Amino acid sequence: MTSAPVRVGLLGCGNVGAALVGLLATQADDIEARTGLRLELGRVAVRNLARARAIDLPTGCLTHDANEVVNDPSIDVIVEVIGGIEPARSLVLDALKAGKPVVTANKELLANVGADLFAAADAAGVDLLFEAAVAGGIPLVRPLRESLIGERVRRVMGIVNGTTNYILTRMSADGATYADALAEAQSLGYAERDPTADVEGYDAGAKAAIIASIAFGVNVVAGDVYHEGISGLTSDDITFAHRLGYEIKLLAIAEQTDDGRVGVRVHPAMLPKGHPLATVRDSFNAVFIEGDAVGQLMFYGRGAGGGPTASAVLGDLIDAAGNLRSGSHASLGRMPRAELQPIDEVRSEYYLNLEVVDRPGVLHAVSGVFAEHGVSIRSMEQEGLGDEARLVFITHEAPESAIQATLRGLDDLDAVDRISSMLRVIAGS
């Protein structure tokens, strides 16, 4: 089984890169015993040479110049863990054109210019693998691309952002306010000082675009994804969710309509407590898949962190190295641009929480607005708030456009003081 090692060029050496360096060192013998492939770290490109010295690397391995790694003829495979679009995009394209397979953990890159990169990989006849880009250490891309390739997948719903799931878990389990939970996440290093990308759903949106692309074989980009974040959620929302039998989670949802269009969105939603996704706590991620034959599947694990992400990169790296040796490669095939379903047409159940003046006839007026827009009410609770009353509704399934029209109609009613919140509700199975 002895043959020349497969030499790995690593672009970027932050958390994930450093963890990969460690894994390559400890696992290379096992991997060789299992696969006959000897993986060897060749070159590592880092931004900050001084900082990288903490990692145990062969002498002369480090460089400041990523192009040098990509163009080094002794390097067989490239791992890109720089993040962001440029220079990652140019480096990946150069590597692919040079016939070098690329493994990347870069969701921004794939969610924005993935189609170009996949075309370049296909043209060069080499792999572009990205298991780590979607849900960190959770094997998801490979099961979707391979195990479920014969399956008619209807919907994929994921908790794909660990920061927001941590915040929501603290709000749900400990009664923390959004602000306190965010501060705690920041102090633990789960949330950035500027948490916008996480809490407003941009990160989950990029992942949703990639998930939709693989699940349905069409090209969806980050800009296609409708997204709402969790920064508007209050402790009251959590309290009412619990009382009604739900947990609130930030979900990335990709689904295919019967006419072949694809709807992709990120928003907080109320999930029945018995739903497998409702029990996913702290910074864990999980992706729930519904298919015609297979029924319900869920994949659960760590969506971020050096170790889990490096584990996914390593799985891809072994695959890419094997394919390089055998002269084969995995292909996503042609991915036509997705026909998107506008958010207005998405059907869901909804939770509405209104503060109204407490006088006779108000419920009649409010329910009239629902009726006017064809929205059917599944349940209603009323509670007194001194001079006011609170009305909490769960609707039957309705199109988003009808709910938005209902919200505008309610806003116009004198008797409605405030629409405290509107959340989509995932129907129980």
Place this chain on the structure above:
Amino acid sequence: MTSAPVRVGLLGCGNVGAALVGLLATQADDIEARTGLRLELGRVAVRNLARARAIDLPTGCLTHDANEVVNDPSIDVIVEVIGGIEPARSLVLDALKAGKPVVTANKELLANVGADLFAAADAAGVDLLFEAAVAGGIPLVRPLRESLIGERVRRVMGIVNGTTNYILTRMSADGATYADALAEAQSLGYAERDPTADVEGYDAGAKAAIIASIAFGVNVVAGDVYHEGISGLTSDDITFAHRLGYEIKLLAIAEQTDDGRVGVRVHPAMLPKGHPLATVRDSFNAVFIEGDAVGQLMFYGRGAGGGPTASAVLGDLIDAAGNLRSGSHASLGRMPRAELQPIDEVRSEYYLNLEVVDRPGVLHAVSGVFAEHGVSIRSMEQEGLGDEARLVFITHEAPESAIQATLRGLDDLDAVDRISSMLRVIAGS
């Protein structure tokens, strides 16, 4: 992309076979569009020709003689869903020797003579794929074999028998007795009239052997697996589990010790309510994996049933067809016989429930037996039962041999009327 179809020979046409026939009919166009492979059902061998007429099959496709299908030169790939060891074993070996890849859903076959079959597949240079044999529709074999091939997997714990999980869910959620829950499972078709294979852990044991083999790259057979079933569990056990913060699940556990030995066992266990496996309800299956780099993973879905199992078979079939076309094949590599860890050496926390005479000094005598065998008590509860008292212990981690010695010592005490139950406890993470 047009090339000759890949012709499938199907051995067995029960629930899974019939579902596969349906999937091949509805999905063939999609599969061809995505992969360039045209799958075509060639021949189907059934035991009962009359019964098989309900399925929509091409004329002349059916035969009573499975050998005819295997030896038909127009058949490229064999799907074996007969179950049991013979004639499945001979048929699979004949197919492999003839250079035909085989996809099987047959856990008995793999858990008993898998090593021979994998060697035959390697010798012939073709695939022997078996995703459907372990956890039905859940992608598990492929993630373990491919995504996690670079991962140091420490432990795999699964709920891999839907019948027993259904029974335990009824006992836990509805307070049903074991007998009533079993009767309900039988009336719903989840349990056989003779439920032994499910409720005594034989089915889960076969799956545990396969899981251990893939996870650790060593050959484990069904006979290596220590197993206990759920037929001795009582409503009291469930009540105490809940009171202490646990759910009871039948777990298949495969773990590797630091010295490379493999422990494989099936038994009911108390799982902390916050553990992802504790929330797996009804007839769903789930497999929880712990690895050094990736941390905790869980795969959840339908472990049985025609549709889910056929979905897994189809994923393998597409893979095998592609590999056949490209002249490659997946290999498990050499699998040396596992060095097994005896059950006596397994370390766990334990739950013990004793009925004792209610007089001073009894707790002192009982705790003396624990101490004598080096078993440390983590918590104890005592409750009165008229003339008797009930003592409920949770121990710290101890080797099985020490617990067994403790149980014998307790049995010898005059003050102990009855050891109501002993259950292993999975430590919280």
